Amino acid sequence: MHKPEIDLEEEKREILRRYRALLRVCHRSRSRTERMRIRKAFEVTLDAHKDMRRKSGEPYIYHPLAVAKIAAEELGLDTLSILCALLHDTVEDTYITLDDIENLFGRKERTIIDGLTKISGVFDYQNTSQQAENFRKMLLTLSDDVRVILIKLADRLHNMRTLDHMSRDKQLKIANETMFMYAPLAHRLGLYHIKTELEDLALKFKEPEEYEDIVTRLQKTQAVRTRFINQFTLPIRRSLDQQGFQYTIKSRTKSVYSIWNKIHKKGVAFEEIYDVFAIRIILDSPAETEKADCWRVYSAVTDFYQPSPERLRDWISIPKSSGYESLHTTVMSPSGKWVEVQIRSERMDEMAERGYAAHWRYKDAPETPESKLDAWLAQIREVLESPSENAIEFIDNFKLSLFSEEIYVFTPNGDLKTLPVAATALDFAFHIHSRVGYHCIGAKVNYKLVPLSHKLRSGDQVEILTSKKQRPKEDWLHIAITPSARQKIKNALREEKKQIAEEGKEMLRRRFASLKVEWLSINLDEMVKYYDTDTTLDLYYRIAKGTIDLKKLRGFSLENGKIRFQRKQEEKQPETRIVSTAPAKGEALLIGDERQKVDYSLAACCNPIPGDEVFGFITVNEGIKIHRTNCPNAQELMSKYAYRVIKARWSSKELVQFEVGLKFSGIDDVGLVQKITNIISTDMNVNMKAISFEANDGIFDGQVRVLVHDTNHLNILIDSLKSVEGVLTVDRIHSEFD
Numbered sequence: 001m002h003k004p005e006i007d008l009e010e011e012k013r014e015i016l017r018r019y020r021a022l023l024r025v026c027h028r029s030r031s032r033t034e035r036m037r038i039r040k041a042f043e044v045t046l047d048a049h050k051d052m053r054r055k056s057g058e059p060y061i062y063h064p065l066a067v068a069k070i071a072a073e074e075l076g077l078d079t080l081s082i083l084c085a086l087l088h089d090t091v092e093d094t095y096i097t098l099d100d101i102e103n104l105f106g107r108k109e110r111t112i113i114d115g116l117t118k119i120s121g122v123f124d125y126q127n128t129s130q131q132a133e134n135f136r137k138m139l140l141t142l143s144d145d146v147r148v149i150l151i152k153l154a155d156r157l158h159n160m161r162t163l164d165h166m167s168r169d170k171q172l173k174i175a176n177e178t179m180f181m182y183a184p185l186a187h188r189l190g191l192y193h194i195k196t197e198l199e200d201l202a203l204k205f206k207e208p209e210e211y212e213d214i215v216t217r218l219q220k221t222q223a224v225r226t227r228f229i230n231q232f233t234l235p236i237r238r239s240l241d242q243q244g245f246q247y248t249i250k251s252r253t254k255s256v257y258s259i260w261n262k263i264h265k266k267g268v269a270f271e272e273i274y275d276v277f278a279i280r281i282i283l284d285s286p287a288e289t290e291k292a293d294c295w296r297v298y299s300a301v302t303d304f305y306q307p308s309p310e311r312l313r314d315w316i317s318i319p320k321s322s323g324y325e326s327l328h329t330t331v332m333s334p335s336g337k338w339v340e341v342q343i344r345s346e347r348m349d350e351m352a353e354r355g356y357a358a359h360w361r362y363k364d365a366p367e368t369p370e371s372k373l374d375a376w377l378a379q380i381r382e383v384l385e386s387p388s389e390n391a392i393e394f395i396d397n398f399k400l401s402l403f404s405e406e407i408y409v410f411t412p413n414g415d416l417k418t419l420p421v422a423a424t425a426l427d428f429a430f431h432i433h434s435r436v437g438y439h440c441i442g443a444k445v446n447y448k449l450v451p452l453s454h455k456l457r458s459g460d461q462v463e464i465l466t467s468k469k470q471r472p473k474e475d476w477l478h479i480a481i482t483p484s485a486r487q488k489i490k491n492a493l494r495e496e497k498k499q500i501a502e503e504g505k506e507m508l509r510r511r512f513a514s515l516k517v518e519w520l521s522i523n524l525d526e527m528v529k530y531y532d533t534d535t536t537l538d539l540y541y542r543i544a545k546g547t548i549d550l551k552k553l554r555g556f557s558l559e560n561g562k563i564r565f566q567r568k569q570e571e572k573q574p575e576t577r578i579v580s581t582a583p584a585k586g587e588a589l590l591i592g593d594e595r596q597k598v599d600y601s602l603a604a605c606c607n608p609i610p611g612d613e614v615f616g617f618i619t620v621n622e623g624i625k626i627h628r629t630n631c632p633n634a635q636e637l638m639s640k641y642a643y644r645v646i647k648a649r650w651s652s653k654e655l656v657q658f659e660v661g662l663k664f665s666g667i668d669d670v671g672l673v674q675k676i677t678n679i680i681s682t683d684m685n686v687n688m689k690a691i692s693f694e695a696n697d698g699i700f701d702g703q704v705r706v707l708v709h710d711t712n713h714l715n716i717l718i719d720s721l722k723s724v725e726g727v728l729t730v731d732r733i734h735s736e737f738d
């Protein structure tokens, strides 16, 4: 076979051209030192790969140059990332070692290249569950440096773009991995363009004929689509111009992959999908009028086109939990095609496109309880879209596991265990086995001795230390966060309490006998009332523990063996002595580190209840006030008077009731008030203190004050209220001034 001549001189010129093209897109690397470092990395890589060629016959160096260019241009990464992208294959494929990297460049470069080298082994497994497991482990490296993942995505994108020269086997393997792992990862990182390109490329190699077919059909129909959109938007544009709106209209076409997916998953024909359009009208409107303006545009659109009533989505009155605000409607075009129209302001559009990154800019936006992942992703996106190098350093310090709320830790044998974020060594012990949990006295994390309360992090190796003498403690309920561990601890505590109570019961039986009091439930109830315990079990328990002294049992009369107390017991048990606005019985807060019980009151500005994160603030005249950590005043108090702030934590007693306000809104409906009050008082058995409703033009607003035990109790109540048909929002009233 004839081999094409390779013009080495021309190749050298081409390599330099590509290198200069890289420098041109390195906008972040402006300083001379940075450019020198990129040059050095280029030279090291060039020499290391000098005798290597890609499958296509091209010099190997084209690949690292292209990956570095993607990192700089499409991901907007920094100099360190560009260096590492250039060097990414050197340790795996050439004479360069990790020590060389550290000596030539630095410690960070070494860590990243090490991560990149390790990842490449991840997919050499046949079955997908093993791959998924390895993928998870790979994500653990994120806690070292998030650049590893981003450079890996750039590497994968370039490999996908140049997959033509690979054997069919390799093409399929790489395309499948891409579909299975990398496209979803890009999606979760908010890198939508990269996700779409990866999916389209994967399809191109997996289903070449179908891919080509869709591409050809899209090209053929392009002119038709453009004409359709122009015609469709023409009357809308005229009307908006007349009304003096400033706006832009965007239309969206589907990706090849999403069309293919619809054809296969929903069994529809290409003709039914290719011209399913969504257009977006983005208004340049001030915040005060944006909502009203959106509705005016809605009315303009529906003047020309018939809307489908069941496809109106109003996320401007009530934004999605993700913070998404937009008004969507689907209207019928004259040719009988449905067109989705999205209407939003520029501010809303930025929120939708940039998610939480935008929330921080518009600081009046309500705080929504989204996962930490979103905040993290928003930061990544923000970094990728605008910022300075400092921001990327910030992510490094932000050592959260990537996927959701989970961490991955290892047993001494190397088995991987999944726990929720913030899980402690104690949770891990119960996760292994309840017996390990019951007898757990401490742990070794990465060979270092730590207490039970030690918070675990992804990648930790954990060994639990046990002792036969150890037994579950009340305090463990503050340490364990996983529901299963907490349940096991509660069961064990209850079991222990029962055993102790048995002794108390026996003591009471003997005392009754000697006083000639009969063993009747009516007498036991009288005792419970007199000592103000919750149940007979509590009564027995306190007798056994000696907090109720039966020798002092006096001041009662006997009638036919029935006991009757003349007056209420004078001396309260010491632990129930709490003053001021604190709830009536049971201690509620343990304040400070010594866990002593201190007088306190609950701040009116944020109304804390058990389960809320709280802190104590020493006031001048009113003792300690307990505030929620997200109280509107908290930041000021903590920053200006840090020395007056003390730690506070709820004790585990759940017997106390706290008053909380809830506000509702919804669609007015006959019987709605009835349904709501039924849920509160009958289904949930919650005491209601006040309730008010007001209906206006079919919309109602209501408020109710209820007594709950803690946030858990409250959240269950809120959830069941939300499930009532017609109820749109249920929110806690955070302060009396809300």
Ligand code: MN
Binding pocket: 063, 088, 089, 155
């Ligand atoms: Mn590579």
